[in-house]
Amino acid sequence: MIDLLGVRVYGEVTVYNVIFVILIMAVATILAKIITTNIRRALIDKMKRDQLELMLKLIYFGIIIVAFVSITPTLGLNLSGLLVAGGIAGIVLGFASQSVVSNLVSGIFLIWEKPIKIGDQVSVGDVSGFVEDINILSTIIRTYDGLYVRLPNERVFTSNITNYVANVARRFEYVVGIRYSDDADRAIEIIKRLIEEHPFALKNPEPQVFVSELGESSVNLAVRIWAPSTEWYTVKMELLWKIKKELEANGIQIPFPQRTVWFANEPKVKKVEFQ
Amino acid sequence: MYGYYELSDFSINFGGIKARIERDGNAYRYIRESDGRKERIILAKNGRIIVNPIEPVNLPKELTNFLMIELKEGVISEPKSKMDVFLTFPIEVGIFLAAKKDVDVLDIFSLNPPKFSIYGNPRDGIICRYWKSGVSGELPNVDPKREGIMKLRITNSSNEWVEIRNLVFDIFGMKIYFNDEIVASNASMNVESLRVAETSFIAKPLHEGMKKSLELYTARKIPMVGKKFVMEWGYRG
Numbered sequence: 187m188i189d190l191l192g193v194r195v196y197g198e199v200t201v202y203n204v205i206f207v208i209l210i211m212a213v214a215t216i217l218a219k220i221i222t223t224n225i226r227r228a229l230i231d232k233m234k235r236d237q238l239e240l241m242l243k244l245i246y247f248g249i250i251i252v253a254f255v256s257i258t259p260t261l262g263l264n265l266s267g268l269l270v271a272g273g274i275a276g277i278v279l280g281f282a283s284q285s286v287v288s289n290l291v292s293g294i295f296l297i298w299e300k301p302i303k304i305g306d307q308v309s310v311g312d313v314s315g316f317v318e319d320i321n322i323l324s325t326i327i328r329t330y331d332g333l334y335v336r337l338p339n340e341r342v343f344t345s346n347i348t349n350y351v352a353n354v355a356r357r358f359e360y361v362v363g364i365r366y367s368d369d370a371d372r373a374i375e376i377i378k379r380l381i382e383e384h385p386f387a388l389k390n391p392e393p394q395v396f397v398s399e400l401g402e403s404s405v406n407l408a409v410r411i412w413a414p415s416t417e418w419y420t421v422k423m424e425l426l427w428k429i430k431k432e433l434e435a436n437g438i439q440i441p442f443p444q445r446t447v448w449f450a451n452e453p454k455v456k457k458v459e460f461q
Numbered sequence: 462m463y464g465y466y467e468l469s470d471f472s473i474n475f476g477g478i479k480a481r482i483e484r485d486g487n488a489y490r491y492i493r494e495s496d497g498r499k500e501r502i503i504l505a506k507n508g509r510i511i512v513n514p515i516e517p518v519n520l521p522k523e524l525t526n527f528l529m530i531e532l533k534e535g536v537i538s539e540p541k542s543k544m545d546v547f548l549t550f551p552i553e554v555g556i557f558l559a560a561k562k563d564v565d566v567l568d569i570f571s572l573n574p575p576k577f578s579i580y581g582n583p584r585d586g587i588i589c590r591y592w593k594s595g596v597s598g599e600l601p602n603v604d605p606k607r608e609g610i611m612k613l614r615i616t617n618s619s620n621e622w623v624e625i626r627n628l629v630f631d632i633f634g635m636k637i638y639f640n641d642e643i644v645a646s647n648a649s650m651n652v653e654s655l656r657v658a659e660t661s662f663i664a665k666p667l668h669e670g671m672k673k674s675l676e677l678y679t680a681r682k683i684p685m686v687g688k689k690f691v692m693e694w695g696y697r698g
Contacts, residue, residue: 354587355586390591414588
């Protein structure tokens, strides 16, 4: 057994050295995992999630890199030589794998520019959903219907990005049609009251309710409401139905499309009894 | 109303909101009847219930830690002056469970409908709990179940007359005191220029003998970072 451990793999490096390095790296990986897990538990409610994830990645890879650099002499590697070799290899690999390098650079710019953060609701090109993770090479999106989508960072960086929660508040709009015979002032008053009663329909910027169009079948009221970005969809869903019910409860109806037809001559129609 | 109760015989009627604790086998069952029924099971042998006013930014959900008070009447302050006025603030009631030197939040409710607003602009402003308050030079007569009284010291450090219509506070530093008649808090506003003012809360009761409320953020063990808030988007509404 001792003889086996003493067998040289290359140069002065023995099997024992290789096993030792593997053990050290395994311990470093486990240690990095334990430390990052504990830091995550300690700071999860004290830091923003994207900042926490970035810090944990730095700590995790920092521990592994320090461990690796510390044991390179055991493998008979000269660090300065390794760096030169690494540099040359980097250039070669860079040319050989342009898309990987492109994704890497895009990832660095994404992390630097921060157009999106983990947890944000975004639309990148034709993919919409929640940002699950931003890695150095790719960005993970969980679509609204729960699908896992991995986007290369180059694509994310060069696509049009819409971040639905980048600003603290956003506006949404309804168009509510009422009959020409209904009192538009009364309808506006009812809608304003409902908006006032909803906690997340913001007081400022002030909501707007006004007659926006005299349509073919209805008087159209525009309803514009600001809500916190994290709540706007809930507010939008809740308020529209409340407006509809409250208007109807007050005798104001949302009409179907209709057209009044005038005949030049009295139409010759015969009334038929329904049997 | 506000105060301490034994876990086993807790029952209150707070302005129409009824809450009680019933024995449920080896456990207890907390029941609150208003805005629908809310129930929670408590696994404890004994303990105490604390009912007190808390920082008013928790309902209907935690969205912000800032409170905006819009004044019904603008307050005009002369240059280089100090004066005290009284405002009101909304009350949220916290039901805490206390046992073995630790407390936790059991329930939060309020008799005031919540409303939110933005201080600043929609791009980089701040979502705030919104409240409209009158201003008076004397202690206003308010229902302590609904409204608290805020004594505000306005210091105009600038060289110009200023009109104040809005105040924004970081609620993390809010200290609330109560007795049988009133719920109160002490705050200050330092007007530094025509556009910038600084607000903060003062840890001092309005009257001697008032009890200090258990702060929700202390109970939740959230570390407080700062107590002051710089109103950099102005205070004139």
